[in-house]
Amino acid sequence: MRKQLFSTLVILLSLSGLIFSGSVQARMKCWKNDEGVRECGDKIPPEFAQKSHEELGKGGLVREKTKRALTDEELVEQQRLDKIKAAEEKELAKQQKKDEILLNTFSNVEDIERARDERVTALEAAISLTKGRNEKIHSELDKRIQKAAAAERAGKTPSEALLKDIESLNRQLKNNEVFIEGKHAEQEVIKTEHAKDIAHFKKLKGISD
Numbered sequence: 158m159r160k161q162l163f164s165t166l167v168i169l170l171s172l173s174g175l176i177f178s179g180s181v182q183a184r185m186k187c188w189k190n191d192e193g194v195r196e197c198g199d200k201i202p203p204e205f206a207q208k209s210h211e212e213l214g215k216g217g218l219v220r221e222k223t224k225r226a227l228t229d230e231e232l233v234e235q236q237r238l239d240k241i242k243a244a245e246e247k248e249l250a251k252q253q254k255k256d257e258i259l260l261n262t263f264s265n266v267e268d269i270e271r272a273r274d275e276r277v278t279a280l281e282a283a284i285s286l287t288k289g290r291n292e293k294i295h296s297e298l299d300k301r302i303q304k305a306a307a308a309e310r311a312g313k314t315p316s317e318a319l320l321k322d323i324e325s326l327n328r329q330l331k332n333n334e335v336f337i338e339g340k341h342a343e344q345e346v347i348k349t350e351h352a353k354d355i356a357h358f359k360k361l362k363g364i365s366d
Contacts, residue, residue, distance in 0.1 A: 186199065186201050188202075188205045197213070269355050273347060276347045284340045284341070287333050294329050
């Protein structure tokens, strides 16, 4: 009986040793010293703590690798590269969204050209309307200028109200000219944008000129 208990105790102690050995081995870490020689132990010396090292699992296999800590200069550079990458990814996502909208909105090149012409024509209508208004303003302005000239020939000073009317009409003409120039500029922007859309649409669809 005593012999049996002794055998059981030996087995238990052996198992405990194996478990303890496995636990130590699981915590084993390896690093390289200043001479580049690989060293291992359960604790990394403080002077090597910021350098790269490996943690070993059971059987001495590498379970985890830890890279060395970056220097301040490397951290700044990494942050800069991360910002560039984030900006590129954001721009790529933005472009992919535009591509999706372009393909979902138009079925062919003719659809894009039709949309372009409709926008240009709408602006042309606004330009024509403003030009018509300018003709009326010019007519009213000529009348008031003639009236002011007649008053001066008669030796009189044109009334303040008449002079204000002339100034107001001139201002309206100037504003309308600026408006017309702006609409012409919008037309050119639309033509340029749709030309790019057409070229990109063809690229996405694999259409050759």
